[in-house]
Amino acid sequence: MNIKEAKQQIANAMRAYFTKDEFGHYVIPIERQRPVFLLGAPGIGKTAIMEQIAQELGVGLVSYSMTHHTRQSALGLPFIAQKTYGGVEYEVSEYTMSEIIASVYDAIEQTGQQEGILFLDEINCVSETLTPAILQFLQYKVFGRHRVPDGWIVVTAGNPPEYNRSIHDFDIATWDRLKRIDVDPDFAVWKEYAVAQGVHPAVLTYLEIRPDDFYRVETTVDGKSFVTARGWDDLSQMIKLYERNGIVVDGLLVGQYVQNAEIAKRFAVYYDLFNKYKSDYQVEDILDGTAGEAIKARAVEAGFDERISLIGLLMDALGERLRAAVLAERAVELCHGKLAALKEGADEAALADVREACAEASRDVQKQLDGDRAAGTLSREAYEVRSRAIAFFDEIAGRVEPASFDDARALFGERVDELDGLISTASASLDNALAFVEDAYGEGQEMLLVITDLSVSRYGMAFINQHGCERYFKHNENLLFYERGKDIVDRIERMDLDED
Numbered sequence: 001m002n003i004k005e006a007k008q009q010i011a012n013a014m015r016a017y018f019t020k021d022e023f024g025h026y027v028i029p030i031e032r033q034r035p036v037f038l039l040g041a042p043g044i045g046k047t048a049i050m051e052q053i054a055q056e057l058g059v060g061l062v063s064y065s066m067t068h069h070t071r072q073s074a075l076g077l078p079f080i081a082q083k084t085y086g087g088v089e090y091e092v093s094e095y096t097m098s099e100i101i102a103s104v105y106d107a108i109e110q111t112g113q114q115e116g117i118l119f120l121d122e123i124n125c126v127s128e129t130l131t132p133a134i135l136q137f138l139q140y141k142v143f144g145r146h147r148v149p150d151g152w153i154v155v156t157a158g159n160p161p162e163y164n165r166s167i168h169d170f171d172i173a174t175w176d177r178l179k180r181i182d183v184d185p186d187f188a189v190w191k192e193y194a195v196a197q198g199v200h201p202a203v204l205t206y207l208e209i210r211p212d213d214f215y216r217v218e219t220t221v222d223g224k225s226f227v228t229a230r231g232w233d234d235l236s237q238m239i240k241l242y243e244r245n246g247i248v249v250d251g252l253l254v255g256q257y258v259q260n261a262e263i264a265k266r267f268a269v270y271y272d273l274f275n276k277y278k279s280d281y282q283v284e285d286i287l288d289g290t291a292g293e294a295i296k297a298r299a300v301e302a303g304f305d306e307r308i309s310l311i312g313l314l315m316d317a318l319g320e321r322l323r324a325a326v327l328a329e330r331a332v333e334l335c336h337g338k339l340a341a342l343k344e345g346a347d348e349a350a351l352a353d354v355r356e357a358c359a360e361a362s363r364d365v366q367k368q369l370d371g372d373r374a375a376g377t378l379s380r381e382a383y384e385v386r387s388r389a390i391a392f393f394d395e396i397a398g399r400v401e402p403a404s405f406d407d408a409r410a411l412f413g414e415r416v417d418e419l420d421g422l423i424s425t426a427s428a429s430l431d432n433a434l435a436f437v438e439d440a441y442g443e444g445q446e447m448l449l450v451i452t453d454l455s456v457s458r459y460g461m462a463f464i465n466q467h468g469c470e471r472y473f474k475h476n477e478n479l480l481f482y483e484r485g486k487d488i489v490d491r492i493e494r495m496d497l498d499e500d
Helices: 003-018 048-056 070-073 101-109 133-138 187-197 201-209 229-242 252-255 261-281 284-286 292-301 304-345 348-352 355-375 380-397 405-441 445-456 456-465 470-474 488-494
Strands: 036-040 060-065 079-086 088-096 114-120 152-158 181-182 216-220 223-227
Touching: 003 036, 003 048, 003 152, 003 181, 003 187, 048 060, 048 114, 048 152, 060 101, 101 355, 133 152, 152 470, 187 201, 187 229, 187 445, 201 229, 201 261, 201 304, 223 229, 229 252, 229 445, 252 261, 252 456, 261 292, 261 304, 284 304, 284 405, 304 355, 304 380, 304 405, 304 445, 304 456, 355 380, 380 405, 405 445, 405 456, 405 470, 445 456
Parallel strands: 036 152, 036 181, 060 114, 114 152
Antiparallel strands: 079 088, 216 223
16 A cells, blocks of 8 residues: 555554543553554655654654664663562562653653554564564563553554565564554655645656656665655755755755665756746746746746646745745634633733733743644644744733733734735735636646645645635536635634723
8 A cells, every 4th residue: 555545544543542431441452452563665754654643643652763772772771679489588680661661651751641652663673682572562562571551552664675684574473463554655645745745846846757766776786776755855855955055956965865876867957957947937926926928928838847847836836825824824823812811811900911921821832832842743834833823922921011911912913914914915826826827728737736736735725725716616626625714804803802
């Protein structure tokens, strides 16, 4: 199966394992919960989907790569304990708590999350001295004498033997205690993830043109040659950072992540061509609705590769504007909820100076942020939204002079005005982008690419579901789940801060 199907299978298993009976006990006792074993080629996103599942389920996550562990760190260190049996005292060997088990308890203490996922990667690549302990752990969820806490589910991952010489195969008794899921690379599925995560458009469009270059592992006279999803993802991040800092992206950088000389060379050449398209087309003008007829004429006459590149450039720039509007809207909603609660619970004296109340609101949001970070479930989106809310409350709390509730409301009004501008810009940009593609290509494959990318983009769909887009639905009439949301200002007015 592909990684998307695997993610759903694992999430379903997690929900089943977390199910409790009417007495608050797990329906499937922890010792009967089969550990999930995710078997797939390296770099296809096994670790990434575990982070996503933990975020979506709202549970903790502790991750370990088992190739980094010795028998001692996994089992704990031996020590001599005094025991009395039948009135006779004996010296008995015992073990300190396993580092792995201890890390789960640490996560519980730091985050308060009583439920979570213990993810052990490369489980079938451990040393020979550790293998017996791993087999025992998979069967009984025990390292030494210490068991995984109730409420924490074990998920493991490993590579097939053709990708790693140090693989240890499991016996039938062990396989019979595992929930095995085999995963194969799939560009179409990875593209959905890549669009949602904002992978660099040069990477996306190159792979759209050459999908066979997405994943490849070969043995050559010079050794292993490989390209993986992880490599493309990491390269994308570096390209973005290089561009931000004005550093030239060259073939040497590409070859550090795309470890197949032929593919690395092809992409490096394409990246230079992609930047030429970026300069020629002035995508920002298209989004602003000011692109000249010459740009449209060139788009019409462009070849397949150039058209794909143009669509990638267009969707990347549009995505940034949609993302800015969506995150700003969520930050405003978070601040509004806190302000409404502040007013409802405060007396007249407290409303005359809300600095301490705003400082408390800031600490509360920071605590949530820190808790999710410690649990390994803090998404970039949640980080940005909460950070904006913290900055808003800190601005009020940090004032030298007393700040009334009216002052806080005025500052909030400024944030709403800024949001209105972002929503207006994003809405116009979305319409202009679709109009440009419509005029240039009609209902061709280029429009299909745009609609598909918008449909799998978390920010694209969040914005469209909230604010609508007639052109989008004109080209995607089968999308039935949409219900036009009202503007955020209307929702804020429904919960009027002026009300007594």
